[in-house]
Amino acid sequence: MSAEKMDELLSIIGPELTRQNTNYRSAIEPKQRLAVGLRYLASGDSLISLAFSYRLGHTTVMNSVHMVCAAIEKLMMQSFLPRPTADSWKEVAQRFWEKWNFPNCLGALDGKHIVIQAPPLSGSQYFNYKKTFSIVLLALVDAEYRFRCIQVGDLGRTSDGGVYAGYDLGREIENNTLHVPPSTSLPGAAHLGDVPHVMVGDAAFLLKPYLMRPYPGQNLIHRKRIFNYRLSRARMVVENAFGILASRWRIFHRRINLHPKNVDTLVVAACILHNSLLAPSENVQLLEEAAELGRCMAPVRNMGRNRASREACAVRESFATFFTSPEGSVSWQDRMV
Structure with a gap:
């Protein structure tokens, strides 16, 4: 996937990956969540391996994968897998x-x-x-x-x-x-x-x-x-x-x-x-x-x-x-x- 394609994908599903910052921590950026989700699909690595690679918690990585996949299905289905006419x-x-x-x-x-x-x-x-x-x-x-x-x-x-x-x-x-x-x-x-x-x-x-x-x-x-x-x-x-x-x-x-x-x-x-x-x-x-x-x-x-x-x-x-x-x-x- 080229950088341009990834930026285009981020512009579509980025709002679904955005979470609010709190007084205790800053939310994971949508770009990083997208990178983790695509890395999981493209590499086949385990969630624990990705957690070490990105210095994130195991639960954070797992949630990021779920969020990215759900956002793609929700926002891109009609464009790239529409009902046939x-x-x-x-x-x-x-x-x-x-x-x-x-x-x-x-x-x-x-x-x-x-x-x-x-x-x-x-x-x-x-x-x-x-x-x-x-x-x-x-x-x-x-x-x-x-x-x-x-x-x-x-x-x-x-x-x-x-x-x-x-x-x-x-x-x-x-x-x-x-x-x-x-x-x-x-x-x-x-x-x-x-x-x-x-x-x-x-x-x-x-x-x-x-x-x-x-x-x-x-x-x-x-x-x-x-x-x-x-x-x-x-x-x-x-x-x-x-x-x-x-x-x-x-x-x-x-x-x-x-x-x-x-x-x-x-x-x-x-x-x-x-x-x-x-x-x-x-x-x-x-x-x-x-x-x-x-x-x-x-x-x-x-x-x-x-x-x-x-x-x-x-x-x-x-x-x-x-x-x-x-x-x-x-x-x-x-x-x-």
Whole structure:
């Protein structure tokens, strides 16, 4: 983070970090509280280590981290993680087609386990299949690795599909209350009819008319393997976004020893900072390296089957047909499958 960015951040959340001086002590300056909070996110150091580094009390450091994260969530949510609109959905879909060759795409959906210290008396609620304790971050990411919608705080034992089942995003899309653009024809393929706008996910999610997952099985025909590759290539952006998030904020590489409610706020704040800092001019090399991986990524491993509606299967078939047609194919896809 540059000094200019930090000053800009301080100008936004500084009033929330200001405390009144007393006759017994002078309050910690907002700039120092911000520095402590960002240092905790960026370094992954323990609160006790930061207390020694800044010559502050352990409780002061802990309160500073909580205050900074809460202020970022309160004051910057509407600017950097707003509720999607019809225009923003269209912009996301256009960028996915231009950059990742997947039309009518609203974003890539996936979950990330945030490792935490096991809360007292929580039993196995936070215990996940990776043998750690965690909460789940479910995110919808656009073509530029920005978070568009996030859901934080579900128990670690819940699968990605289970988290999504209780997520407002899917219900609002299904009920048509999220301003999703209407179905439209794929580029240059009006003969396939109108196709709805969809999200792309891995095999952990159920197939829906608005959520595409790979074809299951190993011995697939060429058309289905092409679809799986193209879907995996588009879905890769959410994996890259999680990688960029964890690389910038190293706290996600260690076990977070905070109360789960405070971890929820911390994760939301980190996602907002991720969006605010992810400017192409500052991340050209990182974004180019991530984009280059799209040509070399192996097909996703398929998991079990699920019963999908005929409508959802028909939408997936339309995409599969489009990707093998002259209008929708790309020059390197046959080599990748």
